[in-house]
Amino acid sequence: MNIFEAYNSTKRALESAGIEDYVFEAKQIIKHITGFSNSEILMNYTNALTAFQQNNLTAIIKQRQLRYPLQYIFGEWSFYGRDFYVGPGVLVPRADTEITAEKCLDFLKAVKNPQILDLCAGSGCIGITLAKEREDAAVTLLEKFPEAARYAEKNIKRQNAVNARLLKGDVLLGDGGDKLYDLIVSNPPYIPKNEMEIISPETKYEPETALLGGEDGLDFYRAIINNYTACLKNGGMMCFEVGINEAQAVTELLCAAGFKDTGVKKDLNGIDRTVYGFKNTEG
16 A cells, blocks of 8 residues: 555545544644655655554554544644644643634733743643743743643653743642733633533543533633732733633623723634733723
């Protein structure tokens, strides 16, 4: 079997398994097993796969047919142009979350030597991205669960983010709120309890602790706003990723806490995904 034949058979297998983005995934799988870039695949598409590569391909397809996340199979995934270690016990980085990172970086353009707090940090993809993009920043990543914290620690080292540090703690207890920050960002658990049964098959492999946001999905937003507003500098920004149909409710929570100039940014699919607000400069 050559590379072109492997690509086509992979597409068919993934499509039959009900995987929506089967074309994209087939490309990623072929790149993974061959070690080739997109351009190298085009130049070498008639090359025969080795026995090892064929066995690897078969194993990956079988796992994906069970809807085991491709990111977990690879053990890493790209976020904002950098590869992050991921696996069981940590939320998979998603392209939509890059919208939140971009909003943070836009705000930070006017801030020198920013102090940043990334709550519910998981793999660390947001906080580490901010640390790498702004090397004058000091970034604290807060994560409660040991499995996720291990990935965050590994990713800090992998990216050589010397200006980022991991703090193990619980946002529900206000851990890490003992200093002032210019920016507080979080992609917290936000799926309402009654929607946990209808999440995608892949998401069911991810830790429930990174997904379930209470009865209405808003528990962590309430806790973060309540516990951390006091440690945000006047004029500082609080920025959240939110679930579908949650933007208005989270905006109202920020407004009720005195935040000004709130706003919403849409993700790649046109869904309200990032909500932000600024602490009243008079407060």
